[in-house]
Amino acid sequence: MKPTQIKQTNTPAKRVVRFPRPFVFVNMAMTADGKIATANRAVSSFGSARDKEHLYELRATADAVMCGARTADLNKISLGTGAAKFCRLRLKRGLAEHNLRILVTGSGTLDPRAEIFRHRFSPILVLTTTRATEMRLARLRAVADEVKICGKNDINWGATLRWLRTKWKIKRLLCEGGGELNDALFRAGLVDELHLTVCPKIFGGRNAPTISDGIGVARLTDAAQLELKSVERVGDELFLIFRRKIKPSPEPLPMHRSANSPTADVPPNAPSARARRRGD
Numbered sequence: 001m002k003p004t005q006i007k008q009t010n011t012p013a014k015r016v017v018r019f020p021r022p023f024v025f026v027n028m029a030m031t032a033d034g035k036i037a038t039a040n041r042a043v044s045s046f047g048s049a050r051d052k053e054h055l056y057e058l059r060a061t062a063d064a065v066m067c068g069a070r071t072a073d074l075n076k077i078s079l080g081t082g083a084a085k086f087c088r089l090r091l092k093r094g095l096a097e098h099n100l101r102i103l104v105t106g107s108g109t110l111d112p113r114a115e116i117f118r119h120r121f122s123p124i125l126v127l128t129t130t131r132a133t134e135m136r137l138a139r140l141r142a143v144a145d146e147v148k149i150c151g152k153n154d155i156n157w158g159a160t161l162r163w164l165r166t167k168w169k170i171k172r173l174l175c176e177g178g179g180e181l182n183d184a185l186f187r188a189g190l191v192d193e194l195h196l197t198v199c200p201k202i203f204g205g206r207n208a209p210t211i212s213d214g215i216g217v218a219r220l221t222d223a224a225q226l227e228l229k230s231v232e233r234v235g236d237e238l239f240l241i242f243r244r245k246i247k248p249s250p251e252p253l254p255m256h257r258s259a260n261s262p263t264a265d266v267p268p269n270a271p272s273a274r275a276r277r278r279g280d
């Protein structure tokens with residue numbers, strides 16, 4: 001898979017979008033037993049060089065890359081663009097040279113000394129809630145470009161995504177875990193696409209994190225429904241892409257809206273959608 005072969009979509013897989021929000025896609029590497037890190041959290045990077053390249057290729061299609069507080073705390077990450085070729089690719093695609101970075105910390109426990117704050121190539125936004133104390137907020141405000149209160153006890157994801165789209169012009173938002181953050185987005189029905197690399201390893205351990213932890217769902221009907229869009233084998237790894245399944249609409253919906261309308265949305269394979277993608 002070459003960088004230019006990644007098909008981009010900016011339109012959430014939903015028939016009617018009342019307010020524009022970014023297209024949300026999640027990228028994770030997991031072991032054959034579904035783990036994203038060892039139980040002691042010491043190992044969370046275990047994919048091949050190809051998988052690493054894939055991560056940068058996906059970032060090169062995103063306006064912003066987001067992760068949860070524990071992913072940012074526990075790892076020396078910058079959520080950066082990677083090699084210069086990816087910056088060039090971004091500019092060619094009409095994106096900013098570097099992606100924005102977004103960190104999520106409901107109670108503000110994100111460590112302000114985390115490695116990511118040492119890399120200042122693009123704005124870092126922190127999403128939090130009123131659970132964060134004034135002291136924690138002050139420490140985060142000192143290192144982040146914006147700290148946004150996005151809800152009382154929980155992040156209100158619908159409103160937050162709309163804010164990200166409106167204020168920060170984010171059309172494609174890449175979420176890179178961890179499991180708790182992914183779970184919140186899946187439960188809110190806001191993950192449009194899941195990129196999954198299945199790696200030939202078994203970590204085991206009932207406390208090892210998986211791609212979607214947190215609260216989870218209790219009923220089958222509440223499960224995120226996906227459809228498999230592509231499978232590619234490279235060496236012993238599988239690169240999978242799932243797309244959110246569109247629920248059949250109970251009544252006919254207007255299919256032809258003006259492409260300039262803020263509420264415009266059409267099925268991803270419709271000719272007008274293809275034309276819009278080409279123009280993006």
Ligand SMILES: NC(=O)c1ccc[n+]([C@@H]2O[C@H](COP(=O)([O-])OP(=O)(O)OC[C@H]3O[C@@H](n4cnc5c(N)ncnc54)[C@H](OP(=O)(O)O)[C@@H]3O)[C@@H](O)[C@H]2O)c1
Pocket residue numbers: 027028029030035036037041043044045067068069070071072074075104105106107108109110154155176177178179180181182184185209213214
């Ligand atoms: N293999 C991979 O592809 C991959 C990718 C990413 C991460 N990982 C690994 O996964 C592990 C981390 O996963 P994790 O699930 O423990 O942590 P996580 O999702 O990275 O972070 C959890 C923290 O983020 C905040 N948070 C997440 N969702 C939130 C929401 N909806 N509302 C408010 N706050 C929210 C909370 O911070 P507060 O405590 O401040 O409220 C929460 O404690 C690490 O070991 C990491 O290295 C692996």
